[in-house]
Amino acid sequence: MDWLEVTIPNGRTVFAPGEEIEAAAVWRLDEMPESLEIRLFWFTEGKGDRDTEMVASDPIAPGQSGHCTCRFRLPDLVPSSFSGKLVSLLWAIELVAEPGSRAGRVDLIVSPTGQELSLYGEGPNGGADASA
Numbered sequence: 581m582d583w584l585e586v587t588i589p590n591g592r593t594v595f596a597p598g599e600e601i602e603a604a605a606v607w608r609l610d611e612m613p614e615s616l617e618i619r620l621f622w623f624t625e626g627k628g629d630r631d632t633e634m635v636a637s638d639p640i641a642p643g644q645s646g647h648c649t650c651r652f653r654l655p656d657l658v659p660s661s662f663s664g665k666l667v668s669l670l671w672a673i674e675l676v677a678e679p680g681s682r683a684g685r686v687d688l689i690v691s692p693t694g695q696e697l698s699l700y701g702e703g704p705n706g707g708a709d710a711s712a
Contacts, residue, residue, distance in 0.1 A: 582607075594691070595690050602649060604648070607684070616678075618676075619637045622671045623670055623672070661689045671689065
């Protein structure tokens with residue numbers, strides 16, 4: 581059975597724009613992949629179309645099993661993580677093996693405040709736009 585995992589070595593999952601993120605990837609695959617790549621990206625989830633933008637990627641020499649570490653620097657200007665009633669914006673780092681789009685992922689929060697923004701109208705970050 582295929583197994584791919586991405587972790588942040590110090591366990592931290594909240595980052596500010598401009599910060600560097602170190603990620604560790606480990607994999608064990610039943611078949612030799614044509615390609616392996618670790619990616620930093622954001623995506624939307626909820627009603628409507630799903631938007632995705634890859635911010636950075638790092639190809640890895642293909643192998644049926646292995647491990648590696650990589651570093652990504654978040655750009656200074658990025659969309660912040662947020663949750664709303666209709667849509668949320670989420671960040672992640674994933675390890676993808678092709679073909680077959682096999683992947684392992686770690687979810688992140690990217691925000692200058694150190695918290696995911698809430699658009700539900702509750703709490704200190706809420707109320708910005710309760711319709712989102």
